[in-house]
Amino acid sequence: MTDLPRRALAPLAAGLLAVPALARADTYPGKPIRIVVPYAPGGTTDISARLLGEQLGKRLGQSVVIENKPGANSIIGAGSVASSPADGYALVMVIGAHAANATLFAGRLPFDPVKDFSPISHVVSAPLILAGSGKSPAKSVTELLDAARKNPGGLNYGSSGVGAAAHLTMEDLQARTGARMTHVPYRGTQPALQDLLAGNIAAMFDTYSTLKPQIDAGSIRALGISSASRARFAPEIPTFAEAGIPDFVSSTWCLLLAPAATPAPIVQRLSKESAEIVREPAMAARLEAMGFEVVGSDPEQAASFLNAEVERWGKVIRAANVQVE
CATH class of the missing domain: 3.40.190.150 (Bordetella uptake gene, domain 1)
Incomplete structure (x- = not known):
């Protein structure tokens, strides 16, 4: 067989190979x-x-x-x-x-x-919310970061685990602001939230749906939301831009x-x-x-x-x- 017939047959072979995939797509879903x-x-x-x-x-x-x-x-x-x-x-x-x-x-x-x-x-x-413990004196993003800068590593923050969006968002925030807190990773959000309620950690990032019941109860404080503008579902929570940290947007x-x-x-x-x-x-x-x-x-x-x-x-x-x- 010469090179010309091989080249001529190549598109036909490719088309035949594609037939099973097309057939599957045509009958999808069958289970x-x-x-x-x-x-x-x-x-x-x-x-x-x-x-x-x-x-x-x-x-x-x-x-x-x-x-x-x-x-x-x-x-x-x-x-x-x-x-x-x-x-x-x-x-x-x-x-x-x-x-x-x-x-x-x-x-x-x-x-x-x-x-x-x-x-x-x-x-x-889901834009992440920075929540502060109700037992902490910090009532805003600025106050929390100021406290962390005055006492590097003296405040603890929690997350649902190493590598979670909540963890990495706080690392990004610290890098941008010069604040330094100590990370306490938990096996999931709920154990971290319980320690936030108890005052064992000063702050944590998580989603609105997770934090809302405790925010509404006054047990924790919503310090800031990491969205470009205030969220329609929580218009009372200020953005990080309002705290002087422009373009700080992070979400899960x-x-x-x-x-x-x-x-x-x-x-x-x-x-x-x-x-x-x-x-x-x-x-x-x-x-x-x-x-x-x-x-x-x-x-x-x-x-x-x-x-x-x-x-x-x-x-x-x-x-x-x-x-x-």
């Missing part, structure tokens, strides 16, 4: 879909996945099952999806820790947080991913349905009341966002020399 949440039930990721999954199932005419697989800073759950068939039936809802893991565990992960996934949609974001977020090489028509359909679900007025209002900002991006925007978050948190991790055991 229940699984969304893995790499955290325990009840948290921000779990709530958003369940709200999305319920409506996604109705739209697709198939059950959408939420499977909680916590452990190892989301690595266990995300890894189970990375190694699943790329057919659209195994998805994962990740948050900021997924982007941080690319740097925290560089060279030690069983998968690549970017290359081994096909981004579907940046579903929602929920990003829906599929295994790499999932057929593009499947990814596009899941993205379109997800965006329409979260933007539907009743759902958007429900999410906003819980402290979420609706996004609903397309796959290209989701991929760009994930890459930017990996780069952003990588810089913070390296600058603060954050280490995991």
